[in-house]
Amino acid sequence: xxxxxxxxxxxxxxxxxxxxxxxxxxxxxxxxxxxxxxxxxxxxxxxxxxxxxxxxxxxxxxxxxxxxxxxxxxxxxxxxxxxxxxxxxxxxxxxxxxxxxxxxxxxxxxxxxxxxxxxxxxxxxxxxxxxxxxxxxxxxxxxxxxxxxxxxxxxxxxxxxxxxxxxxxxxxxxxxxxxxxxxxxxxxxxxxxxxxxxxxxxxxxxxxxxxxx
Numbered sequence: 001x002x003x004x005x006x007x008x009x010x011x012x013x014x015x016x017x018x019x020x021x022x023x024x025x026x027x028x029x030x031x032x033x034x035x036x037x038x039x040x041x042x043x044x045x046x047x048x049x050x051x052x053x054x055x056x057x058x059x060x061x062x063x064x065x066x067x068x069x070x071x072x073x074x075x076x077x078x079x080x081x082x083x084x085x086x087x088x089x090x091x092x093x094x095x096x097x098x099x100x101x102x103x104x105x106x107x108x109x110x111x112x113x114x115x116x117x118x119x120x121x122x123x124x125x126x127x128x129x130x131x132x133x134x135x136x137x138x139x140x141x142x143x144x145x146x147x148x149x150x151x152x153x154x155x156x157x158x159x160x161x162x163x164x165x166x167x168x169x170x171x172x173x174x175x176x177x178x179x180x181x182x183x184x185x186x187x188x189x190x191x192x193x194x195x196x197x198x199x200x201x202x203x204x205x206x207x208x209x210x211x212x213x
Contacts, residue, residue: 008049010029010047010049011031011033011047014035014036015033015034015035015036015042016033016034016035016036016039016066017031017032017033018031018032018033018034018063018064018068018069018085018087019031019032019064019086019087019088019089021089021090021091023046023091023095023112024091024092024093024094024095025095026049027048027049027050027095028046028047028048028049029046029047029049030044030045030046030047030058030089030091030098030100031044031045031047032044032045032062032063032064032087032103033045033063034063034064034065034066036066039065039066041061041062041063042057042063043057043058043059043060043061043062043063044057044058044059044062044063044089044100044110045057045058046058046112056115057115058098058100058110058112058115058117059100059102059108059110059117061102062087062100062102062103062104062106062108063087063102063103064084064085064086064087064103065084065103068084068085068103069085084103084104084105085103086101086128087100087101087102087103088100088101088125088127088128088129089101089128090128090129090130090131090138091131092131092138093131093133095112096111096112096113097109097110097111097112097155098110098112099120099129099138099140099153100117101125101128101129101140104123105123105124105125105142106119106120106122106123106125107119107120107122107123107125107129107140107142107153108120109138109153109157118157119157120140120144120151120153120157120159121144121145121159122140122142122143122144122151122153122159123142123143123144124142124143124148125140125141125142126141126142126166126167126168126180126183127141127167127168127169127180127210128168129153129169130169130170130171130177131171132152132171132175132177133171133173134171134173134174134175134193135152135154135175136154136155137152137153137154137155138152138153138154139151139152139153139162139169139171139177140153140169141165141166141167141168141169141179141180144159147161148164148166149161149162149163149164149165149166150162150163150164150165150169150177150179162177163177163179163191163195163197165177165179165180165181165189165191166179166180166181166182166183167179167180167183167186168180168209168210168211170211170212170213171213172213174193175192175193176190176191176192176193177190177191178190178191178200178211178213179191179211180208180209180211181199185207186207186208186209187199187200187201187202187208188200188201188208188211
């Protein structure tokens with residue numbers, strides 16, 4: 001804890017944790033958990049940073065396997081295989097909801113107030129979701145009903161199709177989106193709010209990852 005520099009232990013030694021993420025208000029941290037040495041999947045939890053309140057389970061299952069973090073690549077591949085150890089999580093700015101991706105690559109929208117979690121039907125998720133202020137929705141890359149591209153997930157887990165970018169979306173305040181156009185040749189492309197597209201990178205000696213505005 002800053003500025004004092006004091007250290008507080010939030011979790012127990014008999015549990016393995018993956019993918020910790022602070023909530024935007026800084027009051028809690030979300031983390032995937034497995035028991036050890038048995039490896040029982042304990043799902044996704046919110047752990048308070050203060051003595052007020054207790055841990056809250058958000059998803060019953062979905063944690064990465066024991067040892068998966070040790071086998072991870074030095075740089076994320078950018079594709080759906082990253083979820084097996086990364087299990088990304090994205091919060092809405094007001095800390096009312098989150099878009100969680102399980103180790104199996106399935107996306108869930110979670111209401112943080114009542115802990116209600118609903119599958120979006122989006123699988124093979126490539127990279128973390130982003131929050132689009134212009135759409136008041138999460139943006140995530142994956143496959144749904146056989147179609148691959150970007151998807152908007154709004155309140156109530158309503159899902160609508162977005163641009164056909166393959167992975168790692170990043171959003172601009174005006175609603176523009178940058179993402180990886182094709183995972184087979186990872187290059188960044190920008191799609192404006194009006195749907196106009198233009199490539200951002202083209203150098204063949206590089207493979208692009210993790211764009212951020």
